[in-house]
Amino acid sequence: DTAVSQTPKYLVTQMGNDKSIKCEQNLGHDTMYWYKQDSKKFLKIMFSYNNKELIINETVPNRFSPKSPDKAHLNLHINSLELGDSAVYFCASRIGAGNSPLHFGNGTRLTVT
Amino acid sequence: AQTVTQSQPEMSVQEAETVTLSCTYDTSENNYYLFWYKQPPSRQMILVIRQEAYKQQNATENRFSVNFQKAAKSFSLKISDSQLGDTAMYFCAFMKHVYSGGSNYKLTFGKGTLLTVNP
Numbered sequence: 001d002t003a004v005s006q007t008p009k010y011l012v013t014q015m016g017n018d019k020s021i022k023c024e025q026n027l028g029h030d031t032m033y034w035y036k037q038d039s040k041k042f043l044k045i046m047f048s049y050n051n052k053e054l055i056i057n058e059t060v061p062n063r064f065s066p067k068s069p070d071k072a073h074l075n076l077h078i079n080s081l082e083l084g085d086s087a088v089y090f091c092a093s094r095i096g097a098g099n100s101p102l103h104f105g106n107g108t109r110l111t112v113t
Numbered sequence: 114a115q116t117v118t119q120s121q122p123e124m125s126v127q128e129a130e131t132v133t134l135s136c137t138y139d140t141s142e143n144n145y146y147l148f149w150y151k152q153p154p155s156r157q158m159i160l161v162i163r164q165e166a167y168k169q170q171n172a173t174e175n176r177f178s179v180n181f182q183k184a185a186k187s188f189s190l191k192i193s194d195s196q197l198g199d200t201a202m203y204f205c206a207f208m209k210h211v212y213s214g215g216s217n218y219k220l221t222f223g224k225g226t227l228l229t230v231n232p
Contacts, residue, residue: 031217041152041202043222055217090158094218098210099146099165102220104158 003027006091006105013081014113021076021108023091029103030096031055032074034066037088037107049074078110086112117207117223125229126195133180134190134226136205142166145209147181147188148220153201161203164188195230202227 004025013019025032033056034046048056049068063079074091088109092102116139126132138147149161164172164181171179176193192199205223 033220041225043204045219045221048217048219050217055212056219088156092158098144098218099163101148101160101163102158103160107156107158109156 004091004093004103004105006089006108008108009106010109010111012111012113015081015083017081018077018079019081019110020078021089021091021110023074023076023105025072025091025093025103027093027103028095029093030071031094032068032071033092033094033102034074034076035090035092035104037090039087043090047074047076081110081112083112086110117205117221119203119205119223119226121226122224123227123229125231126192128195128197128230128232130195131191131193132195132228134192134203134205134228136188136190136223138186138188138205138207138223140186140207140209142209145207146218147179148206148208149177149179149188149190150204150206150222151199151201152204152225153198158204162190192228197230197232200228200230 007022031050033048037043047066052068065077067075088107090107091105094100094102118137145166147164162174178191180189202225204225208220211217211219
Protein backbone atom coordinates (compact mmCIF):
# COMPACT_ATOMS: atom_id res chain seq x y z
CA ASP A 1 0.00 0.00 0.00
CA THR A 2 3.05 2.23 -0.46
CA ALA A 3 1.96 5.69 -1.64
CA VAL A 4 5.04 6.64 -3.71
CA SER A 5 7.26 3.77 -4.72
CA GLN A 6 10.61 3.89 -6.46
CA THR A 7 12.60 1.10 -7.98
CA PRO A 8 15.28 0.12 -7.58
CA LYS A 9 16.21 1.05 -4.02
CA TYR A 10 19.92 0.74 -4.79
CA LEU A 11 21.69 1.00 -8.11
CA VAL A 12 25.41 0.42 -8.64
CA THR A 13 26.77 0.89 -12.12
CA GLN A 14 29.85 1.88 -14.04
CA MET A 15 30.65 5.16 -15.71
CA GLY A 16 29.27 5.46 -19.21
CA ASN A 17 26.30 3.18 -18.65
CA ASP A 18 22.65 4.14 -19.13
CA LYS A 19 20.19 3.46 -16.31
CA SER A 20 16.57 4.16 -15.38
CA ILE A 21 14.77 4.74 -12.10
CA LYS A 22 11.04 4.13 -11.98
CA CYS A 23 8.49 5.92 -9.84
CA GLU A 24 4.81 5.23 -9.31
CA GLN A 25 2.26 6.86 -7.02
CA ASN A 26 -1.15 5.49 -6.10
CA LEU A 27 -2.41 8.65 -4.38
CA GLY A 28 -4.25 10.07 -7.39
CA HIS A 29 -1.92 13.09 -7.41
CA ASP A 30 -1.51 15.17 -10.54
CA THR A 31 1.99 16.51 -10.03
CA MET A 32 5.21 14.53 -9.72
CA TYR A 33 8.82 15.54 -9.05
CA TRP A 34 12.38 14.32 -9.11
CA TYR A 35 14.85 15.60 -6.51
CA LYS A 36 18.55 14.87 -6.15
CA GLN A 37 20.15 14.63 -2.70
CA ASP A 38 23.92 14.98 -2.78
CA SER A 39 26.50 13.65 -0.35
CA LYS A 40 26.00 16.69 1.90
CA LYS A 41 22.27 15.91 2.09
CA PHE A 42 21.28 18.94 0.04
CA LEU A 43 18.00 18.34 -1.83
CA LYS A 44 17.67 20.01 -5.20
CA ILE A 45 14.72 19.89 -7.55
CA MET A 46 15.38 18.46 -10.98
CA PHE A 47 12.03 18.14 -12.74
CA SER A 48 8.33 18.50 -12.18
CA TYR A 49 5.46 17.14 -14.26
CA ASN A 50 1.82 18.13 -14.03
CA ASN A 51 -0.65 15.82 -15.76
CA LYS A 52 2.15 14.37 -17.88
CA GLU A 53 3.36 17.82 -18.93
CA LEU A 54 6.89 18.97 -18.05
CA ILE A 55 6.56 22.13 -15.97
CA ILE A 56 9.83 22.56 -14.08
CA ASN A 57 13.15 21.74 -15.68
CA GLU A 58 16.02 22.99 -13.57
CA THR A 59 19.58 23.23 -14.84
CA VAL A 60 20.08 19.52 -15.31
CA PRO A 61 22.40 17.96 -17.91
CA ASN A 62 20.70 16.68 -21.05
CA ARG A 63 21.82 13.20 -20.04
CA PHE A 64 18.89 13.21 -17.63
CA SER A 65 15.54 12.64 -19.32
CA PRO A 66 12.28 12.28 -17.42
CA LYS A 67 9.38 10.38 -18.93
CA SER A 68 5.79 10.48 -17.73
CA PRO A 69 3.63 7.90 -19.51
CA ASP A 70 0.66 8.79 -17.32
CA LYS A 71 -0.20 10.84 -14.23
CA ALA A 72 0.79 8.02 -11.88
CA HIS A 73 4.27 7.42 -13.26
CA LEU A 74 7.41 9.50 -13.64
CA ASN A 75 10.56 7.69 -14.66
CA LEU A 76 14.07 9.06 -14.81
CA HIS A 77 16.49 7.88 -17.46
CA ILE A 78 20.16 8.78 -17.21
CA ASN A 79 22.56 8.38 -20.13
CA SER A 80 26.34 8.14 -20.02
CA LEU A 81 26.54 8.06 -16.24
CA GLU A 82 29.33 10.05 -14.56
CA LEU A 83 30.90 9.80 -11.13
CA GLY A 84 29.20 13.05 -10.12
CA ASP A 85 25.79 11.50 -10.70
CA SER A 86 26.23 9.43 -7.55
CA ALA A 87 23.50 10.58 -5.19
CA VAL A 88 20.14 9.65 -3.75
CA TYR A 89 17.29 10.41 -6.13
CA PHE A 90 13.84 11.04 -4.67
CA CYS A 91 10.56 10.92 -6.48
CA ALA A 92 7.65 12.87 -4.98
CA SER A 93 4.06 13.71 -5.77
CA ARG A 94 1.38 16.13 -4.63
CA ILE A 95 -2.20 17.11 -5.35
CA GLY A 96 -2.97 20.55 -6.71
CA ALA A 97 -4.24 22.27 -3.54
CA GLY A 98 -1.99 25.12 -2.41
CA ASN A 99 -0.93 23.81 0.98
CA SER A 100 -0.68 20.22 -0.14
CA PRO A 101 2.75 18.85 0.81
CA LEU A 102 4.99 16.67 -1.30
CA HIS A 103 4.83 12.95 -0.57
CA PHE A 104 8.21 11.35 -1.11
CA GLY A 105 9.30 7.91 -2.16
CA ASN A 106 12.03 6.20 -0.17
CA GLY A 107 14.76 7.23 -2.59
CA THR A 108 17.12 5.42 -4.92
CA ARG A 109 20.80 5.43 -4.00
CA LEU A 110 22.77 5.56 -7.22
CA THR A 111 26.47 4.76 -7.06
CA VAL A 112 28.58 5.25 -10.16
CA THR A 113 32.00 3.57 -10.10
CA ALA B 114 15.23 33.06 -6.62
CA GLN B 115 13.99 31.84 -3.29
CA THR B 116 16.59 30.80 -0.76
CA VAL B 117 16.09 28.96 2.49
CA THR B 118 18.74 29.24 5.19
CA GLN B 119 19.20 26.91 8.12
CA SER B 120 22.04 28.37 10.13
CA GLN B 121 22.55 25.40 12.47
CA PRO B 122 24.20 22.47 10.67
CA GLU B 123 24.05 20.34 13.81
CA MET B 124 22.28 20.45 17.16
CA SER B 125 21.90 18.14 20.10
CA VAL B 126 19.39 17.96 22.93
CA GLN B 127 18.77 15.78 25.94
CA GLU B 128 15.79 13.50 25.92
CA ALA B 129 12.63 15.18 27.29
CA GLU B 130 14.02 18.68 26.76
CA THR B 131 12.93 21.29 24.24
CA VAL B 132 14.90 22.36 21.20
CA THR B 133 14.34 25.02 18.54
CA LEU B 134 15.62 24.78 14.99
CA SER B 135 15.91 28.01 13.05
CA CYS B 136 15.02 28.76 9.45
CA THR B 137 14.92 31.96 7.47
CA TYR B 138 13.92 32.46 3.87
CA ASP B 139 14.14 35.13 1.25
CA THR B 140 11.22 35.93 -1.03
CA SER B 141 9.32 38.80 -2.56
CA GLU B 142 6.15 36.71 -2.74
CA ASN B 143 3.19 37.29 -0.47
CA ASN B 144 1.53 33.89 -0.89
CA TYR B 145 3.58 30.82 -0.16
CA TYR B 146 3.76 27.79 2.08
CA LEU B 147 6.36 26.58 4.53
CA PHE B 148 7.13 23.07 5.66
CA TRP B 149 9.41 21.15 7.96
CA TYR B 150 10.43 17.66 6.90
CA LYS B 151 12.48 15.16 8.86
CA GLN B 152 14.78 12.56 7.39
CA PRO B 153 15.81 9.83 9.84
CA PRO B 154 18.69 7.46 9.05
CA SER B 155 16.21 5.30 7.14
CA ARG B 156 16.34 8.01 4.44
CA GLN B 157 12.58 8.45 4.37
CA MET B 158 11.32 12.05 3.98
CA ILE B 159 8.57 12.63 6.53
CA LEU B 160 6.37 15.72 6.77
CA VAL B 161 6.50 17.22 10.25
CA ILE B 162 4.43 20.38 9.99
CA ARG B 163 3.14 22.94 7.47
CA GLN B 164 2.23 26.62 7.58
CA GLU B 165 0.35 28.83 5.14
CA ALA B 166 1.82 32.32 4.86
CA TYR B 167 -1.62 33.93 4.97
CA LYS B 168 -2.34 32.42 8.38
CA GLN B 169 -1.10 34.34 11.38
CA GLN B 170 -1.69 31.50 13.81
CA ASN B 171 1.32 29.27 14.30
CA ALA B 172 0.85 25.65 13.29
CA THR B 173 1.05 22.91 15.92
CA GLU B 174 1.26 19.14 15.56
CA ASN B 175 1.48 17.37 18.90
CA ARG B 176 5.02 18.02 20.24
CA PHE B 177 5.98 20.07 17.19
CA SER B 178 5.16 23.73 16.77
CA VAL B 179 6.42 26.60 14.67
CA ASN B 180 7.13 30.25 15.28
CA PHE B 181 6.23 31.93 12.02
CA GLN B 182 7.30 35.56 11.73
CA LYS B 183 6.28 36.68 8.25
CA ALA B 184 7.81 40.15 8.39
CA ALA B 185 11.12 38.75 9.57
CA LYS B 186 10.82 35.83 7.09
CA SER B 187 11.52 33.40 9.87
CA PHE B 188 10.04 29.93 10.41
CA SER B 189 11.53 28.11 13.38
CA LEU B 190 10.55 24.64 14.59
CA LYS B 191 10.17 23.84 18.28
CA ILE B 192 10.27 20.25 19.43
CA SER B 193 8.99 19.72 22.97
CA ASP B 194 9.67 16.67 25.15
CA SER B 195 12.32 15.43 22.71
CA GLN B 196 12.39 11.70 22.11
CA LEU B 197 15.16 9.44 20.85
CA GLY B 198 13.12 8.84 17.71
CA ASP B 199 13.34 12.53 16.88
CA THR B 200 16.99 12.05 15.94
CA ALA B 201 17.06 12.98 12.26
CA MET B 202 18.00 15.55 9.66
CA TYR B 203 15.42 18.34 9.64
CA PHE B 204 14.76 20.33 6.49
CA CYS B 205 12.96 23.62 6.25
CA ALA B 206 11.23 24.11 2.89
CA PHE B 207 9.53 26.94 1.01
CA MET B 208 6.87 26.38 -1.62
CA LYS B 209 5.38 28.81 -4.07
CA HIS B 210 3.33 28.76 -7.23
CA VAL B 211 5.67 28.81 -10.20
CA TYR B 212 3.54 29.28 -13.30
CA SER B 213 0.14 30.76 -14.00
CA GLY B 214 -2.72 28.34 -14.39
CA GLY B 215 -2.77 24.85 -12.97
CA SER B 216 -1.27 23.44 -9.85
CA ASN B 217 2.43 24.01 -10.42
CA TYR B 218 4.34 24.49 -7.24
CA LYS B 219 8.07 24.39 -6.52
CA LEU B 220 9.45 23.28 -3.17
CA THR B 221 12.90 24.61 -2.24
CA PHE B 222 14.80 23.12 0.68
CA GLY B 223 17.30 24.49 3.15
CA LYS B 224 20.54 22.59 3.73
CA GLY B 225 19.20 20.87 6.83
CA THR B 226 19.97 20.62 10.54
CA LEU B 227 21.14 17.34 11.97
CA LEU B 228 19.43 16.89 15.33
CA THR B 229 20.67 14.32 17.79
CA VAL B 230 18.61 13.47 20.86
CA ASN B 231 20.76 12.08 23.64
CA PRO B 232 19.50 9.68 26.32
